[in-house]
Amino acid sequence: MPELVFFSGTMDCGKSTLALQIEHNRSARGLTGMIFTRDDRAGEGKLSSRLGLVTDAVEVEDGQDLYAYLVDHLSQGRRADYVIADEAQFLAPEQIDQLARVVDDLALDVFAFGITTDFRSKLFPGSQRLVELADRVEVLQVEALCWCGARATHNARTIGGAMVVEGAQVVVGDVDQGDDIGYEVLCRRHHSRRMTAATAHAAALSPDVLPVSSS
Ligand SMILES: Nc1ncnc2c1ncn2[C@@H]1O[C@H](COP(=O)(O)OP(=O)(O)O)[C@@H](O)[C@H]1O
Numbered sequence: 001m002p003e004l005v006f007f008s009g010t011m012d013c014g015k016s017t018l019a020l021q022i023e024h025n026r027s028a029r030g031l032t033g034m035i036f037t038r039d040d041r042a043g044e045g046k047l048s049s050r051l052g053l054v055t056d057a058v059e060v061e062d063g064q065d066l067y068a069y070l071v072d073h074l075s076q077g078r079r080a081d082y083v084i085a086d087e088a089q090f091l092a093p094e095q096i097d098q099l100a101r102v103v104d105d106l107a108l109d110v111f112a113f114g115i116t117t118d119f120r121s122k123l124f125p126g127s128q129r130l131v132e133l134a135d136r137v138e139v140l141q142v143e144a145l146c147w148c149g150a151r152a153t154h155n156a157r158t159i160g161g162a163m164v165v166e167g168a169q170v171v172v173g174d175v176d177q178g179d180d181i182g183y184e185v186l187c188r189r190h191h192s193r194r195m196t197a198a199t200a201h202a203a204a205l206s207p208d209v210l211p212v213s214s215s
């Protein structure tokens with residue numbers, strides 16, 4: 001049975017790498033994928049992984065009907081044996097409904113990849129709809145780690161290494177951005193305490209927490 005599968009996790013846990021591996025394994029067996037993405041860091045119409053792999057993809061636009069796009073594609077006699085949708089958190093809920101219809105009416109597997117929650121630990125609307133509709137939600141096996149060594153479950157947005165909680169839900173960016181606006185994955189404890197690697201390091205160096213000499 002074709003399925004809608006949502007591969008979810010934090011940033012930097014290997015979602016795009018897995019998407020590229022699924023694409024590679026299927027195309028090696030003569031299958032043809034329809035690859036959708038939106039706002040990949042590598043630029044428009046690209047699906048990229050931090051391991052350096054990249055492939056071309058269809059850049060999803062606001063209001064685009066993904067089901068109609070596939071029907072049109074197939075009715076022109078072109079192939080699509082399965083669908084990959086990366087950065088699926090950026091899709092609108094209606095577009096997730098359209099992907100579910102691709103599974104049910106066109107009998108294609110749809111593999112969606114995305115982060116579940118934003119920098120305030122709130123669901124992205126597209127991810128919420130995926131959790132509601134997916135046949136399976138898969139958590140990636142390679143766990144990203146918080147600076148403390150615990151499994152990272154949350155995404156923090158940072159400026160100069162310090163966590164911020166104000167701002168737009170969507171700001172395309174990467175981890176390890178130095179002084180720029182960026183992201184860091186944290187465990188829940190450190191996300192709720194707003195404690196990033198930089199602020200934890202600064203606190204450890206603070207005279208307030210240094211052992212006081214008795215001499
Ligand atoms: N230099 C490296 N050597 C080995 N693995 C790396 C390297 N850089 C990144 N990775 C792996 O790639 C993962 C990020 O993959 P990516 O597909 O870009 O993540 P996501 O799409 O989930 O944000 C990291 O968690 C790490 O496992």
Ligand SMILES: Cc1cn([C@H]2C[C@H](O)[C@@H](COP(=O)(O)O)O2)c(=O)[nH]c1=O
Pocket residue numbers: 010011012015016039041114115117118119120155156157169170171172173174183
């Ligand atoms: C937490 C969070 C992330 N984003 C953006 C930042 C990146 O461009 C993508 C996630 O990409 P990845 O391949 O999973 O690393 O999402 C955002 O716009 N808003 C957020 O709150």
